[in-house]
Amino acid sequence: MAVEVAPQSAAPSLRRVRFALAMRSLRENWSLFLGTRIGVIGLAIILFYLVLALSHPILMNTVWDERIYDPVVGYAFDETRQPAPPSRSHLLGTDPLGRDILSQLMHSARSEFLLGLLAAVVTVTIGTTVGAIAAYYGGVVDTILMRFADLMVMMPGISILIVLSALIGVEHFELALIIGILSGFGGASILLKSQALSVVVKPYIEAARAAGGGPAHIIFIHIVPNLLPLSFLYMMFTVTGAIFSEAILSFLGLLDVRMSWGLMIHTTEAAGYLLQVGKYWWLIFPASLSITLLCSSFYLVGRAMDEVINPRLRRL
Amino acid sequence: MASYLLSRTIQILLTLFAFICIVFFLVNAQPGDISNVYAMNPELPPDARERLQSQFGLNQPLWQQFLVYVKNVFTGSFGLSFSHYPRSVADVIAERLPRTVALFFTATVFSFYLGFMLGKIIAWKRGGWTEYATTLGGVTLYTVFTPWFALMMIWLFAFKAGWFPIGKFLDPVLWREAPIEANTLFGRMMLTALALSIVVFAVFLATTRLRISGARLIQLGSLVVAVGVMIGIWRATGTGNLAWDIIKHMVLPVLTLTLISFAGTMLLTRNSMLETMREDFVLAARAKGLPEKAVRDKHVARNALLPVVTSLVFSLAFAIDGGVIIESVFSWPGMGQTLVAAAIAEDLPLAVGAFVFVGIFVLLAHLAVDVIYVFLDPRIRY
Numbered sequence: 001m002a003v004e005v006a007p008q009s010a011a012p013s014l015r016r017v018r019f020a021l022a023m024r025s026l027r028e029n030w031s032l033f034l035g036t037r038i039g040v041i042g043l044a045i046i047l048f049y050l051v052l053a054l055s056h057p058i059l060m061n062t063v064w065d066e067r068i069y070d071p072v073v074g075y076a077f078d079e080t081r082q083p084a085p086p087s088r089s090h091l092l093g094t095d096p097l098g099r100d101i102l103s104q105l106m107h108s109a110r111s112e113f114l115l116g117l118l119a120a121v122v123t124v125t126i127g128t129t130v131g132a133i134a135a136y137y138g139g140v141v142d143t144i145l146m147r148f149a150d151l152m153v154m155m156p157g158i159s160i161l162i163v164l165s166a167l168i169g170v171e172h173f174e175l176a177l178i179i180g181i182l183s184g185f186g187g188a189s190i191l192l193k194s195q196a197l198s199v200v201v202k203p204y205i206e207a208a209r210a211a212g213g214g215p216a217h218i219i220f221i222h223i224v225p226n227l228l229p230l231s232f233l234y235m236m237f238t239v240t241g242a243i244f245s246e247a248i249l250s251f252l253g254l255l256d257v258r259m260s261w262g263l264m265i266h267t268t269e270a271a272g273y274l275l276q277v278g279k280y281w282w283l284i285f286p287a288s289l290s291i292t293l294l295c296s297s298f299y300l301v302g303r304a305m306d307e308v309i310n311p312r313l314r315r316l
Numbered sequence: 317m318a319s320y321l322l323s324r325t326i327q328i329l330l331t332l333f334a335f336i337c338i339v340f341f342l343v344n345a346q347p348g349d350i351s352n353v354y355a356m357n358p359e360l361p362p363d364a365r366e367r368l369q370s371q372f373g374l375n376q377p378l379w380q381q382f383l384v385y386v387k388n389v390f391t392g393s394f395g396l397s398f399s400h401y402p403r404s405v406a407d408v409i410a411e412r413l414p415r416t417v418a419l420f421f422t423a424t425v426f427s428f429y430l431g432f433m434l435g436k437i438i439a440w441k442r443g444g445w446t447e448y449a450t451t452l453g454g455v456t457l458y459t460v461f462t463p464w465f466a467l468m469m470i471w472l473f474a475f476k477a478g479w480f481p482i483g484k485f486l487d488p489v490l491w492r493e494a495p496i497e498a499n500t501l502f503g504r505m506m507l508t509a510l511a512l513s514i515v516v517f518a519v520f521l522a523t524t525r526l527r528i529s530g531a532r533l534i535q536l537g538s539l540v541v542a543v544g545v546m547i548g549i550w551r552a553t554g555t556g557n558l559a560w561d562i563i564k565h566m567v568l569p570v571l572t573l574t575l576i577s578f579a580g581t582m583l584l585t586r587n588s589m590l591e592t593m594r595e596d597f598v599l600a601a602r603a604k605g606l607p608e609k610a611v612r613d614k615h616v617a618r619n620a621l622l623p624v625v626t627s628l629v630f631s632l633a634f635a636i637d638g639g640v641i642i643e644s645v646f647s648w649p650g651m652g653q654t655l656v657a658a659a660i661a662e663d664l665p666l667a668v669g670a671f672v673f674v675g676i677f678v679l680l681a682h683l684a685v686d687v688i689y690v691f692l693d694p695r696i697r698y
Contacts, residue, residue: 038451151331154682156674158640159655163671166659167342240459248641251463252656265464277471288464295459303455303583312591 032308039304045297049290053109060103069100071107071259076100083273086282093282095264096271105286108260112294115176115246116239122180123238124231127188132223134189135196136215145189152186161245165254172246172257179242188234192227199226229309236302240295247291261287324686328679333386335675340385343668344378394669399661405669408654411499413673415485416650418506419566420639423573424628431578432624435585436617440608442590454579462576466645469572480568483647487561494558505559508546515542569646573639584627588620595619628685651677 033039060066068074075098076082078089082098092101134145157179164170164178199205200223208218249255250262253270257263264287265274273280307313369375373384388394394405434454438447457465474482481487486498519538523531550556592598593616601615640652647653651670658667 037448038455041452147327147331151334154331154335154675154678156640156671156678159652159671159674162640162656162659163667164342166662166664166667244459244461247461248463251461252644252660254659265461274467275471275475277468284464284467288461291461292456292459292464295461296456299455299459300452303451306587312594313587 029308033304036304036307038300039307042297042300042304045293046301049109049294049297050113052106053113056103056106056110059106064100064103069103071099071104074099074103083271083280083283092286095267095283096273097267101264101282101286104259104264105261105290108264108287109290109294111172111257111260112243112246115172116242116298118173118176119179119183119242120235120238122177123184123188124235126181126184127192127234128224128227128231129219130185130189131192131194131196132219132227134193135200136219136223142193146193149186149189149193152182153190155182155186157182157241158245158248161249162252162254165249169256170249171255172260175246175249175255176242179238179245183238183241188231188238191234192231195227195230196223199223233302233305233309236298236305239298240302243291243298244295261291320690321687324683328683332676332679335679336386336389336672337382339668339672339675340382343664344381389672394672395665397658397663397666397669399658399663399666405665408666409651409669409673412650412654413677414499414502414506415648416639416643416652417677418502418509419569419643419648419650420573422566423570423577426570426574427578428581428628430574431581432585432617432621434578435582435624436589436612436620438582439586439589439593439616439620440612451583454582457575458577458579460576462641463645465576466569466572466642469568470646473568481565483565483645485562485565485647485649486558487565490561491558494555496555496558498558498562501555501558502562505562508550512542512546565648569642569648572646573642581624581627585617585620585624588623589616592616592620625685625688628688 060069066074068076068078076084076090076094079087079094079098082094083096084090084094084098086093090100090102092105094100095104130145130149134142160182161170161175161178168174170178205218205222208222213222246255246257246260247262250257250260251265251269253263253266255263265284268274268280268283273283277284366375373381376384392406394409397403397405397408400408434450438450441447470482474480491498516535516539520535523534547556550559598611598615601611606615639650640656642648643650643652644656651674655667655670655674657663658670
């Protein structure tokens, strides 16, 4: 009887120990992360834009009149000439079509986050799976997957996106999928495979195999969780890439999106205000700076996480 | 070595083939064909339409079209450009490829040098304010919204200060009565640059290998002499002012490209340096009492260079890719600008042709880096 009871009472305590261990390593990593400073700066910028993105729907429903402040079809009736300079009712002024810049900025922030997140999740899902499979099976499977990854890495990303958007209509969702697939089968799977190779030779993989674990079990239960820190790191860089590509494509007017930061600059360019930087600064700076800041903040967070995760970069 | 290069070349050719396949199927995955342009026209009788299809070979099965396409790619015929009619795609590309290569080669060399130098310094002074400021500045430039940054450069240096021309490849007023074509002249300029770099590299190699005292002085002197001779020859031919015009147009794009891409090399050098600094031979070098600068430059930096060179592949691909934007903003008539303009004008033959050539260019860069790597790391023997 005692033998049967023991595992039942041991299970929760084991879970509690695991939880405590996880919390401790999380706390340690967090303090390491805080020590990098660049990561903190990046995180602060991301939080700022997150607040902007989340408060847009609230503002639209409470303070802002939809006819004036709608980012796409609104018109600032209270201004006599467009683009109007910043004022109390329009903190960042209006664009050449009479739409509120701040509202556009906040509205676009949300779609940038969604785009980045989706692209990153697709990338990492593909990359982790392909990397783990290539490392686990080796041989022919490995060769085929890695040659394919080489091919993907060599693909000129922006150029392929330009050609694709000329061939088919591309929106945010499709764009995120394309970016995710390109970088998932490319750089992500190469990087994660090299990490998976060091996991595959660990004794617990051998033990799992001896205990009768099939390939799927070993890959998804034992290898993939050990790749997660690195893949999370890779996600940050993918987000940067995705937001950047979207901005470039919509700046060139190649995307079928209704509003985005790149499109705001495209509108400015189309209306001919592009080189009047000093006089019409609010048409150019808010959107451009937002793209730059959000891209670099994710990049900085990625760099900081690299310092935490990569043991070879730890301070002695 | 030879067998390694051979196998790499075969691998690259296979990759190229796969690349072309992907391009072909991307183009053919869209519904309809070129005769659909005329499908809406009620005056076009059905038999004329069929004739058009058979003329373009569109009634053949897909695999036959594919074979014809592959043959065309390898013989370099991409058809006629719609937006540059009646010029052929190959003709347009032959004019524009050298311009892109020149721009990116220069920018990559500069940014690599700058990044490596800065990376060395910030790794050595880890944790200081220099590091944070340089990293923040570098990352901001690295992830900056390129069109905006390029625009700011144009606005500041060309529009406000008036130091450089605003864009384009040359000044048409100056070239109106030029005795020579711009492409011929540009070809000669590139040959000069090649000769110059070979001379400088040879002198550099000779002085370091032979351990001549005062190597720095000789290197600097030979550089000055070589540049002087080059300028003299150009002056003598009477086309010096035209060449100077092209160079003036090149300065701003090269500067912009350098500034936006040096941070990649810099951050990688830093990490690579930090890893190398833990090795025992660094401790030994310090214990010998070598000055810090010698330890940094001769012991750590040289060993840290290897992964940085590997990354040159990625940075080159990044440069070409990011260059699509730079070229369009500066209206530099290279491959990237051609690609964007063709995509916007829906000039499909030119867009696909330009895309294939960008791909080939990146593949060749990969091959070149493999060769360089063998020379740099004596531990690698194939």
